[in-house]
Amino acid sequence: MEREYSRWRLRPEERRTILVIGDFIVALLALVIALVAWGQRDWLDFSQLLMQRIPRWFFLLPLGWLLLNIEMYDIRRAGRKDETVKGILIAAGVGLMLYLFVFFFSTPGDMPRVGVAVYIAAVTLLTLGWRFLYIRVFTAPEFLRRVLIVGAGVAGTTLANVVNSIRPQPFQIIGFIDDDPEKVGTEIAGLPVIGDSSRLLELIEKYQITDLIFAISGDLRPETFRVLVDAQERGVQITTMISAYERLLGRVPIFLLPTEWILRSFVDYAHTDSFYEMSKRILDILGGLVGTLITLVLYPFIALAIWLDSGSPVVFTQTRVGKNGKEYTIYKFRTMRQDAEKDGKARVTVENDERITRVGKILRKSHLDELPQFINVLRGEMSLVGPRAERLELVQSLQKKVPFYRARLLVKPGITGWAQVNFGYAATVEDTAIKLEYDLYYIMHRNLLLDLLILLRTVGTVVGFKGQ
Structure with a gap:
């Protein structure tokens, strides 16, 4: 049973629900503003406009706006003003480009310019206003969960450092609980070790704790287990450190996992049902066909730019490792000099890599160099997402x-x-480890919704020229 003081302390899924509802309300309000502005311009009253002029798809604009902003339902990004402004402006820009693309290929008179223009302007301004209100109100301490970390060892300390590095903080860490008497009364990662497990229930009431994060990697004492069960029965939410780490960062903490984890847990998570695999392959084929068509349209222009800049070949081929270690040939537009690896040694791409040509920099920033890989997708060697x-x-x-x-x-x-979409290129072993944490998280949690989210975020990455 939830206690009074925890009622307004919001969980991540509750914050996400508030964001979706708020965005939908302002999107509907923007739709009304667009309809009114449209009717006044054409000297029509509201009823005439609804009856005579409005195409049905116009009423789907609020849903389209939610989809364009899907990246902004990441709680970490939603709590920051700079990320909020950038994300919403990118969504507005992508929406405008999609409209212009359809407009130029539609029958004259079919696409309402005034209504759409007013809608995009109104929904952008209203969403910015609502999101700033959300940041001002719902990231205040009164709405944050209050957390104790059970275990002040490496795992608990790592999690505390992660939370301390996030702004705004996702929850308040009040301190640690640890049964080592030498740690009690000290500070670890800037947080106090306020007691041992025998005082846990007392400390929960004293500090109005809503959540416990279990970060003990060794054997669990029976007394500690019993007190954790008692706390859960009193309405305290208990989460493991690994789950909290994944939820906060979208990554798996590989350096804190036991060696047998890969067989005991990960392999089971890595299996998916046949419906997902079939749906993913259908999505790959459809995306591959569209991507190949775009590649054929752009090929003459990109090929000419590469040839004028650095000669031939235009398309670069290389052997890569695919699923289950099977090798295949990958296709990309060439972005580096022909002698980029003249000694035959494989090298990772680094920031400001001098081997990249002038045209290659543009192709990498816009990710246009990746277009020929749609052939690999159609052949089943690659997927759109992975x-x-x-x-x-x-x-x-x-x-x-x-x-x-x-x-x-x-x-x-x-x-x-x-x-x-979360990290970009890895130039060092440390960067590679972080990227692997993201990859393992995807493998464990992959589904069609996550695949679609990644594809939508990729559009934002391309529009924002975030490639390397």
Whole structure:
């Protein structure tokens, strides 16, 4: 039974629901404003406008706006003003470009310019206003969950450091609980160790705790287990450190996992049902056909730019490692000099890589160099969404340095992926480890909704020229 003081302390899913409802309300209000402005321009009253002029698709604009803003339902991003402004402006820009694309290929007079223009302007301003109100109100301490971390060891300390690095903070960490008497009364990661498990229920009431995060990696004492069960029966939500880490960062903490985890837990999570696999393949075929058509249309222009800048070849081929370690040939537009690896040694791309040509920089920033990979998607060697495909030499090297690295080969590589939209390119072993955490999170949680979210976020990455 939930206690009085925790009633207004919002969980992440409750915050996301508030964001969706608020966005939908302002999107409907923007629709009304657009209809009124449209009617006044054409000297029609509201009823005449609804009866005579409005195409049915116009009333779907609020749903389209929610889809364009799907990236902004990440609670971490939604709590920051700079990310909010950037995300909403990108959504407005993508919406405008989609409308213009349809407008120029539609029958003259079919697409209402005034109504759509007013709608985009109104929904952008209203959403910005609502999101600023959300940040001002719902990120205040009064709405944050109050958390104790059970265990002040490496796992608990890592989680505390992660939370301390996030702005605004997703919840308030009041301190640690630990049964080591030498730790009680000290500070770890800037937070106090306020007691041991024997005082847990007392401390929950004293500090109005709503959540416990369990971060003990060793054996659990029976007394600690009993008090945790008592706390849960009193309405306290208990989460493991791994689940909290995943929820906060969208990553799996590979350096805090036992070696047997890959067989005991991950392999089971990695399995998906046949409906998802069939649906994903259908999506890959449809996306592959559209992507190949776009590639054919743009090929003459991109090929000419590459040839004028650095000669031939225009298309670059390379052997990459796919699902279950099977090798295949990948196709991309060439973005580096012909002698980029004249010594034959595989190298990862780094920031401001001097091997990249002038045209190659543009192609990488816009991700246009990836277009020929749609052929690999149609052939079934790749998917639209999945981990980044790597060369065999790099896989053999990195699996010796990064735990569980080869686990990413359990699924097909993708043109885009959860790691790509969240992190970008990896230039060091440390960066590779972070990307692997994202890849393993995707493999464990993948479904059609997550795939669609990644594809929509990829559009934002392309529009924002965030490639490297």
